[in-house]
Amino acid sequence: MSRFLTAALYKFVRLPDFRELQAPLLDCCNRHQVKGTLLLAEEGINGTIAGLPDDIEAVLAWLRSDPRLAELEHKSSWAESPPFQRMKVKLKREIVTLGVEGVSPTNMAGEYVKPQDWNTLISAPDVVVVDCRNDYEVAIGTFDGAVDPHTRSFSELPAWVEKESAPGGLLADKPRVAMFCTGGIRCEKSTAFMRMQGFEAVYHLEGGILKYLETIPEADSSWQGECFVFDDRVSVGHALVPGGLGRCLACGYPLTAEEQASEHYEDGVSCPHCCDSTEERKAELRERRRQQALAAEQKRADDKAAHSKP
CATH class of the missing domain: 3.30.70.100 (Alpha-Beta Plaits)
Structure with missing residues (x-):
């Protein structure tokens, strides 16, 4: 247990x-x-x-x-x-960094949509579904039909919205927009930002992906893949069962078993996503990894000594 x-x-x-x-x-x-x-x-x-x-x-x-x-x-x-x-x-200046002054989720956020109503909303043909997470999060799982803005950080989302709001862009006609993220916080802020930009029909998934995976049975789910989480579990699936991914301790990217078997993977030093970092940086990471191993070994020795005392 x-x-x-x-x-x-x-x-x-x-x-x-x-x-x-x-x-x-x-x-x-x-x-x-x-x-x-x-x-x-x-x-x-x-x-x-x-x-x-x-x-x-x-x-x-x-x-x-x-x-x-x-x-x-x-x-x-x-x-x-x-x-x-x-x-x-x-x-912090912001609890989630968008980098736009005047965005107030407390009185401007979009309309909440409960997990059990989410599938119906995102399947509507007049709704643009936007994944508000970073590219490495989207890469391991997302909702059917969702748009990936290919952002490396949340603060890049406003620039993507501006680009897609131009004539010929995905958001040019100010369609209905449904946004989602891991736990809901980024969506509260992004939907408030969208309303500032003149979008009237803006929705976000209440409780985020995690609440959806916890609530909706896999057989009824529109989610594909795993959901990245910012702790040692790395990812979770339906019913919030821990996923099967690892993480590069150098760059933070989630890694499949194949990526961890790559010639470019060195524990705590590099992976296929960051293997082009400088040799100086890799040397620093190897030393950090060595120091961490020594500290862990010392802690085990201290714990063993403490338990052996009468």
């Missing part, structure tokens, strides 16, 4: 005192031995944490004790081993 509970959470809400929340939030997570990364900004909170179930619930209760976060929702999944090794609480 899986022991570790993973909670992915976000909420767009005004937090003018977000800097003052950093230290007590980190202290709460450390006291409960919860690991992961949480981002705080004036526009809200975003991140993923993992730990034993009671400890995760304690951290969530602490967050929800703030009236502004009382309705904070999260998505749960399970892991056999700890998916994170450290706990970080970072201060």
Whole structure:
């Protein structure tokens, strides 16, 4: 049975005192031995944490004790081993970086569509379905008929929208647009941006791909492939079962078994996606990998010594 509970959470809400929340939030997570990364900004909170179930619930209760976060929702999944090794609480300008001033998901986001209604919407001939994720995420799985903007970061999406809104572009006539992402946060911001650009009929998948995979049986699903996640699971499939992909520790790309068997793959140093990096960079990564191995060996020795004491 899986022991570790993973909670992915976000909420767009005004937090003018977000800097003052950093230290007590980190202290709460450390006291409960919860690991992961949480981002705080004036526009809200975003991140993923993992730990034993009671400890995760304690951290969530602490967050929800703030009236502004009382309705904070999260998505749960399970892991056999700890998916994170450290706990970080970072201060940011945005909790998800679009890089456009004035985008306010709290009052401008598009219309939520529940997972059970999503298939009907995206199969409509007058709807353009846009995958808001990065190219390496789209490469391992997406919805039938979805458009891949081929962006390397979320902040590149506005430029793609501008290009496709020009005469002859996919969005030139301002069609109905359905957008989706991993957990929903990027879509809340991207649909708010689309409304700023004059698109009136804009929709996004409530709870993101993860909620869809959790809710919709595989036999009824329009999803093809696996969904990239930002933890040690790398990817998940229907019912949020961990997928079969690895990850390049040098560039972060998800890797198939064939890619890991490639001559261009060296654990922690390179893969077929980043093998053209400089020899100097590869040497740095090899040294980092060596130091990590030494640290892990020392930790095992320390743990063994601690357990052998009477």
